[in-house]
Amino acid sequence: MFIGELSRRTGVSTRGLRYYEEQGLLHPQRRASGYREFAEADVDRVRRVRVLLAAGLNTDLIAEVLPCMTDTGAILAPTCEEMARDLERERERMSRSIDELKVAHEMLDAIIHAGELLPERRDGEAHR
Amino acid sequence: MFIGELSRRTGVSTRGLRYYEEQGLLHPQRRASGYREFAEADVDRVRRVRVLLAAGLNTDLIAEVLPCMTDTGAILAPTCEEMARDLERERERMSRSIDELKVAHEMLDAIIHAGELLPERRDGEAHR
DNA sequence: CTAAACCTTGACGTTGACGTCAAAGTCAAA
DNA sequence: TTTGACTTTGACGTCAACGTCAAGGTTTAG
Numbered sequence: 482m483f484i485g486e487l488s489r490r491t492g493v494s495t496r497g498l499r500y501y502e503e504q505g506l507l508h509p510q511r512r513a514s515g516y517r518e519f520a521e522a523d524v525d526r527v528r529r530v531r532v533l534l535a536a537g538l539n540t541d542l543i544a545e546v547l548p549c550m551t552d553t554g555a556i557l558a559p560t561c562e563e564m565a566r567d568l569e570r571e572r573e574r575m576s577r578s579i580d581e582l583k584v585a586h587e588m589l590d591a592i593i594h595a596g597e598l599l600p601e602r603r604d605g606e607a608h609r
Numbered sequence: 610m611f612i613g614e615l616s617r618r619t620g621v622s623t624r625g626l627r628y629y630e631e632q633g634l635l636h637p638q639r640r641a642s643g644y645r646e647f648a649e650a651d652v653d654r655v656r657r658v659r660v661l662l663a664a665g666l667n668t669d670l671i672a673e674v675l676p677c678m679t680d681t682g683a684i685l686a687p688t689c690e691e692m693a694r695d696l697e698r699e700r701e702r703m704s705r706s707i708d709e710l711k712v713a714h715e716m717l718d719a720i721i722h723a724g725e726l727l728p729e730r731r732d733g734e735a736h737r
Numbered sequence: 738c739t740a741a742a743c744c745t746t747g748a749c750g751t752t753g754a755c756g757t758c759a760a761a762g763t764c765a766a767a
Numbered sequence: 768t769t770t771g772a773c774t775t776t777g778a779c780g781t782c783a784a785c786g787t788c789a790a791g792g793t794t795t796a797g
Binding site for chain 1: 657660661663664665666674677678684685686693696697699700703704706707709710711712713714716717718719720721723
Protein backbone atom coordinates (compact mmCIF):
# COMPACT_ATOMS: atom_id res chain seq x y z
CA MET A 482 0.00 0.00 0.00
CA PHE A 483 1.03 3.62 -0.44
CA ILE A 484 1.69 6.07 2.32
CA GLY A 485 -1.78 7.61 2.24
CA GLU A 486 -3.51 4.32 2.96
CA LEU A 487 -1.12 3.51 5.78
CA SER A 488 -1.81 6.96 7.17
CA ARG A 489 -5.56 6.42 7.08
CA ARG A 490 -5.27 2.99 8.65
CA THR A 491 -3.01 4.07 11.48
CA GLY A 492 -4.11 7.62 12.12
CA VAL A 493 -0.55 8.83 11.72
CA SER A 494 0.00 11.69 9.25
CA THR A 495 2.03 11.08 6.11
CA ARG A 496 4.58 13.52 7.48
CA GLY A 497 4.80 11.38 10.58
CA LEU A 498 5.27 8.19 8.60
CA ARG A 499 8.06 9.75 6.53
CA TYR A 500 9.64 10.89 9.75
CA TYR A 501 9.46 7.35 11.12
CA GLU A 502 11.26 6.06 8.05
CA GLU A 503 13.87 8.78 8.41
CA GLN A 504 14.43 7.61 11.99
CA GLY A 505 14.80 4.00 10.92
CA LEU A 506 11.47 2.79 12.29
CA LEU A 507 10.06 1.81 8.90
CA HIS A 508 11.76 0.38 5.83
CA PRO A 509 9.27 0.46 2.97
CA GLN A 510 10.05 -0.84 -0.49
CA ARG A 511 10.36 1.69 -3.26
CA ARG A 512 8.78 1.66 -6.69
CA ALA A 513 10.74 2.80 -9.73
CA SER A 514 8.86 6.07 -9.38
CA GLY A 515 10.13 6.58 -5.86
CA TYR A 516 6.76 5.83 -4.25
CA ARG A 517 6.99 4.02 -0.94
CA GLU A 518 5.28 0.65 -0.77
CA PHE A 519 4.34 -0.55 2.68
CA ALA A 520 3.44 -4.09 3.73
CA GLU A 521 0.42 -5.18 5.74
CA ALA A 522 2.66 -5.83 8.72
CA ASP A 523 3.61 -2.17 8.80
CA VAL A 524 0.16 -1.31 10.13
CA ASP A 525 0.88 -3.19 13.34
CA ARG A 526 4.42 -1.93 13.33
CA VAL A 527 3.25 1.69 13.30
CA ARG A 528 0.82 0.94 16.10
CA ARG A 529 3.64 -0.46 18.22
CA VAL A 530 5.65 2.66 17.49
CA ARG A 531 2.75 4.79 18.69
CA VAL A 532 2.46 2.86 21.92
CA LEU A 533 6.13 3.28 22.69
CA LEU A 534 6.13 6.95 21.70
CA ALA A 535 3.13 7.57 23.92
CA ALA A 536 5.11 5.98 26.73
CA GLY A 537 7.86 8.52 26.28
CA LEU A 538 10.49 6.46 24.44
CA ASN A 539 12.38 8.36 21.80
CA THR A 540 12.76 7.15 18.24
CA ASP A 541 16.35 6.04 18.75
CA LEU A 542 15.40 3.57 21.43
CA ILE A 543 12.30 2.45 19.58
CA ALA A 544 14.49 1.65 16.60
CA GLU A 545 16.44 -0.67 18.87
CA VAL A 546 13.40 -2.27 20.40
CA LEU A 547 11.37 -2.92 17.27
CA PRO A 548 13.57 -5.77 15.95
CA CYS A 549 12.73 -7.62 19.17
CA MET A 550 9.11 -7.85 18.09
CA THR A 551 8.19 -9.94 15.09
CA ASP A 552 5.38 -9.19 12.69
CA THR A 553 3.29 -11.87 14.31
CA GLY A 554 3.58 -10.20 17.69
CA ALA A 555 6.05 -12.68 19.14
CA ILE A 556 8.73 -11.35 21.41
CA LEU A 557 12.40 -11.86 20.79
CA ALA A 558 15.31 -11.32 23.09
CA PRO A 559 17.30 -8.12 23.01
CA THR A 560 20.41 -8.49 20.92
CA CYS A 561 22.99 -7.08 23.26
CA GLU A 562 23.65 -6.30 26.87
CA GLU A 563 23.82 -2.57 26.36
CA MET A 564 20.36 -2.53 24.94
CA ALA A 565 19.07 -4.66 27.79
CA ARG A 566 20.38 -2.05 30.21
CA ASP A 567 18.70 0.72 28.21
CA LEU A 568 15.46 -1.17 28.41
CA GLU A 569 15.65 -1.65 32.14
CA ARG A 570 16.41 2.01 32.67
CA GLU A 571 13.46 2.90 30.50
CA ARG A 572 11.22 0.49 32.34
CA GLU A 573 12.16 2.09 35.65
CA ARG A 574 11.55 5.53 34.21
CA MET A 575 8.13 4.38 33.12
CA SER A 576 7.37 2.97 36.52
CA ARG A 577 8.23 6.31 38.06
CA SER A 578 6.12 8.11 35.47
CA ILE A 579 3.17 5.91 36.28
CA ASP A 580 3.53 6.65 39.98
CA GLU A 581 3.87 10.36 39.34
CA LEU A 582 0.81 10.33 37.15
CA LYS A 583 -1.16 8.58 39.85
CA VAL A 584 -0.18 11.21 42.42
CA ALA A 585 -1.20 14.03 40.11
CA HIS A 586 -4.37 12.16 39.22
CA GLU A 587 -5.31 12.00 42.88
CA MET A 588 -4.56 15.71 43.23
CA LEU A 589 -6.99 16.53 40.47
CA ASP A 590 -9.53 14.11 41.85
CA ALA A 591 -9.43 15.81 45.22
CA ILE A 592 -9.98 19.22 43.66
CA ILE A 593 -12.73 18.00 41.38
CA HIS A 594 -14.56 16.26 44.20
CA ALA A 595 -14.25 19.33 46.38
CA GLY A 596 -16.08 21.18 43.64
CA GLU A 597 -18.76 18.54 43.29
CA LEU A 598 -19.60 18.77 46.97
CA LEU A 599 -20.44 22.44 46.70
CA PRO A 600 -24.14 23.39 46.87
CA GLU A 601 -23.68 25.99 44.16
CA ARG A 602 -24.07 23.24 41.60
CA ARG A 603 -27.71 23.72 40.90
CA ASP A 604 -28.24 21.30 38.02
CA GLY A 605 -28.90 17.68 38.81
CA GLU A 606 -28.09 16.66 35.24
CA ALA A 607 -25.38 14.34 34.12
CA HIS A 608 -22.61 16.41 32.61
CA ARG A 609 -22.50 16.35 28.83
CA MET B 610 14.80 33.31 50.96
CA PHE B 611 16.44 34.22 47.67
CA ILE B 612 16.11 32.32 44.46
CA GLY B 613 19.30 30.32 44.89
CA GLU B 614 18.16 28.77 48.15
CA LEU B 615 14.76 27.92 46.73
CA SER B 616 16.53 26.34 43.79
CA ARG B 617 18.70 24.19 46.04
CA ARG B 618 15.76 23.17 48.19
CA THR B 619 13.52 22.19 45.30
CA GLY B 620 15.99 20.96 42.72
CA VAL B 621 14.57 23.36 40.17
CA SER B 622 17.07 25.64 38.40
CA THR B 623 16.94 29.37 38.96
CA ARG B 624 16.02 29.72 35.31
CA GLY B 625 13.12 27.39 35.93
CA LEU B 626 11.93 29.34 38.95
CA ARG B 627 12.03 32.62 37.04
CA TYR B 628 10.10 30.94 34.28
CA TYR B 629 7.49 29.79 36.80
CA GLU B 630 7.07 33.37 38.00
CA GLU B 631 6.78 34.56 34.41
CA GLN B 632 4.00 32.02 33.91
CA GLY B 633 2.17 33.18 37.02
CA LEU B 634 2.96 30.12 39.16
CA LEU B 635 4.98 32.05 41.74
CA HIS B 636 4.52 35.55 43.10
CA PRO B 637 7.58 36.39 45.18
CA GLN B 638 8.00 39.66 47.02
CA ARG B 639 10.61 42.06 45.72
CA ARG B 640 13.29 43.89 47.61
CA ALA B 641 14.12 47.47 46.74
CA SER B 642 17.08 46.05 44.87
CA GLY B 643 14.84 43.91 42.71
CA TYR B 644 15.85 40.65 44.37
CA ARG B 645 13.02 38.13 44.65
CA GLU B 646 12.10 37.05 48.15
CA PHE B 647 10.33 33.72 48.45
CA ALA B 648 8.39 32.41 51.41
CA GLU B 649 8.72 29.02 53.07
CA ALA B 650 5.43 27.95 51.55
CA ASP B 651 6.91 28.39 48.09
CA VAL B 652 8.98 25.26 48.60
CA ASP B 653 5.85 23.14 48.71
CA ARG B 654 4.30 25.20 45.99
CA VAL B 655 7.16 24.47 43.62
CA ARG B 656 6.92 20.78 44.47
CA ARG B 657 3.25 20.79 43.55
CA VAL B 658 4.11 22.51 40.31
CA ARG B 659 6.64 19.79 39.56
CA VAL B 660 4.11 17.06 40.21
CA LEU B 661 1.60 18.61 37.84
CA LEU B 662 4.21 19.34 35.19
CA ALA B 663 5.44 15.75 35.39
CA ALA B 664 1.85 14.70 34.82
CA GLY B 665 1.75 16.64 31.59
CA LEU B 666 -0.25 19.70 32.61
CA ASN B 667 0.93 22.93 31.03
CA THR B 668 1.73 26.03 33.01
CA ASP B 669 -1.50 27.78 32.04
CA LEU B 670 -3.64 25.09 33.62
CA ILE B 671 -1.37 24.78 36.63
CA ALA B 672 -1.77 28.51 37.21
CA GLU B 673 -5.51 27.87 37.40
CA VAL B 674 -5.24 24.87 39.66
CA LEU B 675 -2.75 26.20 42.20
CA PRO B 676 -5.18 28.61 43.88
CA CYS B 677 -7.31 25.56 44.70
CA MET B 678 -4.59 24.29 46.99
CA THR B 679 -3.72 26.22 50.12
CA ASP B 680 -0.29 26.46 51.65
CA THR B 681 -1.29 23.96 54.28
CA GLY B 682 -2.18 21.39 51.67
CA ALA B 683 -5.92 21.75 52.03
CA ILE B 684 -8.01 21.44 48.92
CA LEU B 685 -10.37 24.13 47.77
CA ALA B 686 -13.06 23.99 45.18
CA PRO B 687 -12.42 25.16 41.64
CA THR B 688 -13.63 28.67 41.14
CA CYS B 689 -15.61 28.30 37.96
CA GLU B 690 -17.36 25.75 35.81
CA GLU B 691 -15.07 26.18 32.86
CA MET B 692 -12.09 25.28 34.95
CA ALA B 693 -13.90 22.26 36.38
CA ARG B 694 -14.41 21.03 32.83
CA ASP B 695 -10.74 21.58 32.04
CA LEU B 696 -9.82 19.56 35.09
CA GLU B 697 -12.06 16.67 34.15
CA ARG B 698 -10.67 16.60 30.63
CA GLU B 699 -7.19 16.59 32.07
CA ARG B 700 -8.03 13.84 34.50
CA GLU B 701 -9.33 11.70 31.67
CA ARG B 702 -6.23 12.41 29.63
CA MET B 703 -4.14 11.31 32.58
CA SER B 704 -6.13 8.13 32.98
CA ARG B 705 -5.48 7.31 29.35
CA SER B 706 -1.80 8.13 29.77
CA ILE B 707 -1.57 5.78 32.72
CA ASP B 708 -3.17 2.99 30.72
CA GLU B 709 -0.90 3.62 27.76
CA LEU B 710 2.12 3.60 29.99
CA LYS B 711 1.07 0.30 31.49
CA VAL B 712 0.73 -1.27 28.04
CA ALA B 713 4.16 -0.06 27.01
CA HIS B 714 5.56 -1.15 30.35
CA GLU B 715 4.30 -4.67 29.74
CA MET B 716 5.82 -4.60 26.26
CA LEU B 717 9.22 -3.79 27.68
CA ASP B 718 8.78 -6.34 30.43
CA ALA B 719 8.07 -9.05 27.90
CA ILE B 720 11.19 -8.19 25.93
CA ILE B 721 13.37 -7.91 28.99
CA HIS B 722 12.18 -11.24 30.36
CA ALA B 723 12.73 -12.90 27.00
CA GLY B 724 16.33 -11.77 27.31
CA GLU B 725 16.70 -13.01 30.87
CA LEU B 726 15.59 -16.50 29.89
CA LEU B 727 18.44 -16.86 27.45
CA PRO B 728 21.33 -19.16 28.45
CA GLU B 729 23.86 -16.79 26.93
CA ARG B 730 23.86 -14.85 30.16
CA ARG B 731 26.88 -16.47 31.61
CA ASP B 732 27.48 -14.32 34.68
CA GLY B 733 25.61 -15.15 37.84
CA GLU B 734 26.36 -11.72 39.27
CA ALA B 735 23.89 -9.06 40.11
CA HIS B 736 24.07 -6.41 37.44
CA ARG B 737 25.83 -3.23 38.51
C1' DC C 738 -5.52 11.70 -22.60
C1' DT C 739 -6.76 14.24 -19.02
C1' DA C 740 -7.80 15.57 -14.54
C1' DA C 741 -8.02 14.68 -9.79
C1' DA C 742 -5.87 12.66 -6.36
C1' DC C 743 -2.02 10.95 -5.12
C1' DC C 744 3.14 10.95 -4.24
C1' DT C 745 8.21 12.92 -3.93
C1' DT C 746 12.10 15.83 -1.61
C1' DG C 747 13.38 19.95 0.66
C1' DA C 748 13.12 23.27 3.87
C1' DC C 749 11.42 26.20 7.25
C1' DG C 750 7.96 26.72 11.33
C1' DT C 751 5.89 25.20 15.89
C1' DT C 752 5.61 24.10 20.78
C1' DG C 753 6.94 24.18 25.91
C1' DA C 754 10.00 24.20 29.43
C1' DC C 755 13.59 25.38 30.12
C1' DG C 756 19.57 26.00 29.08
C1' DT C 757 23.00 29.27 28.38
C1' DC C 758 25.31 33.02 27.74
C1' DA C 759 26.21 38.39 28.70
C1' DA C 760 26.47 42.73 31.07
C1' DA C 761 25.51 44.81 35.07
C1' DG C 762 23.82 45.58 39.86
C1' DT C 763 23.59 43.57 45.07
C1' DC C 764 24.65 41.20 49.31
C1' DA C 765 27.23 40.02 53.26
C1' DA C 766 31.25 38.59 55.61
C1' DA C 767 35.86 39.94 56.98
C1' DT D 768 35.82 48.45 51.43
C1' DT D 769 36.80 44.78 49.02
C1' DT D 770 35.77 40.56 47.19
C1' DG D 771 33.33 36.73 45.69
C1' DA D 772 29.08 34.70 45.56
C1' DC D 773 24.78 35.98 44.42
C1' DT D 774 21.18 38.33 41.79
C1' DT D 775 18.83 41.05 37.84
C1' DT D 776 16.91 41.46 32.84
C1' DG D 777 17.36 40.28 28.12
C1' DA D 778 17.87 37.52 24.44
C1' DC D 779 19.02 33.70 21.78
C1' DG D 780 19.53 28.36 21.68
C1' DT D 781 17.69 23.54 22.31
C1' DC D 782 15.12 19.38 21.56
C1' DA D 783 11.69 15.99 19.48
C1' DA D 784 8.05 14.96 16.79
C1' DC D 785 6.03 16.44 13.83
C1' DG D 786 3.00 20.72 10.79
C1' DT D 787 3.02 23.25 6.70
C1' DC D 788 4.12 24.96 2.41
C1' DA D 789 6.28 24.74 -2.31
C1' DA D 790 7.42 22.90 -6.72
C1' DG D 791 7.22 19.25 -9.11
C1' DG D 792 6.51 14.03 -10.74
C1' DT D 793 2.97 9.62 -10.68
C1' DT D 794 -1.17 6.94 -10.76
C1' DT D 795 -5.40 5.64 -12.27
C1' DA D 796 -10.36 6.12 -13.17
C1' DG D 797 -13.14 7.58 -16.84
